[in-house]
């Protein structure tokens with residue numbers, strides 16, 4: 352990322368932008384050629400979140416994905432390890448698995464076209480030919496492998512051999528989330544929707560709360576500082592006037608009496624026992640892994656959101672609500688109190704993202720400008736410029 356011109360110690364800890372910054376060119380949100388450039392420079396070179404490990408529960412479980420333009424296959428092998436491959440046959444390139452998920456037969460991966468057969472580690476086991484294809488190097492013809500890492504139950508892949516180092520994708524020190532038992536959580540509810548916007552429009556909206564008072568009335572009631580159009584106390588140039596205030600309107604955190612992000616602010620119960628009082632009381636913690644993933648961690652559940660670009664003007668948003676097993680096994684708990692609340696917030700965000708995408712088509716709007724509160728939008732846009740090698 353470029354040097355942060357806005358981190359100026361003489362401004363008393365104010366977070367906001369201190370000079371006029373321009374947005375990215377509108378064309379970058381629409382143009383198919385630019386989109387291809389971003390797929391190559393960003394989506395096909397960075398660590399991308401695909402799914403929870405527990406969604407491939409046993410040996411021979413598989414899932415398929417499309418990352419940008421690239422078809423992928425994830426398999427759990429007989430030893431329990433997850434492996435990622437391009438979903439393509441070494442013979443003439445047919446897709447090996449066409450279902451989104453399932454379980455492979457005991458015989459391994461068999462191409463449905465001419466029955467080439469592969470072991471779960473990707474090795475070619477058999478080719479189908481009446482002749483004797485001695486000229487085919489069976490031992491040297493494995494499925495094309497893709498780098499895969501599991502971080503605390505979250506499965507990431509990277510298509511580039513010399514791409515980003517794993518860990519550099521996280522915006523925060525991940526140790527700060529060690530009190531949440533992330534690897535033990537289970538998906539209790541999932542929502543997948545296509546949003547008619549460029550993927551960057553989604554992240555830009557995620558990175559500011561100027562829109563919160565107008566767009567998210569229920570969320571702004573639950574998190575009072577959002578009513579002020581800011582994310583944290585130092586987003587206000589006059590923040591020192593309220594330094595040390597315990598009022599969530601100035602300090603941040605949930606409104607008095609609320610415990611978590613649910614329709615009534617009440618806890619689902621079975622809160623994570625290892626959290627500190629401070630972690631529990633703030634009520635929400637964010638972790639971002641550009642360009643595909645973010646987590647919001649609460650005292651009783653965690654929400655995982657994944658973005659995948661479907662085209663320059665279409666993005667797939669997939670949200671998974673993760674809970675402790677005890678919560679899902681407890682008949683007295685209605686997890687939809689949490690899911691319905693954040694699904695409403697997400698639908699409000701999706702609507703403004705689609706509205707933005709439509710407006711970006713205006714030929715007169717070559718480029719926009721940022722307000723001081725949009726410092727994280729600026730950081731995101733600097734990250735994009737750096738990834739594309741544009742200053």
Ligand code: FES
Pocket residue numbers: 440441442443444445462463464465466467
């Ligand atoms: S393309 Fe797979 S066996 Fe022919």
Ligand SMILES: [Fe+2]
Pocket residue numbers: 556557562563566567700
């Ligand atoms: Fe929002």
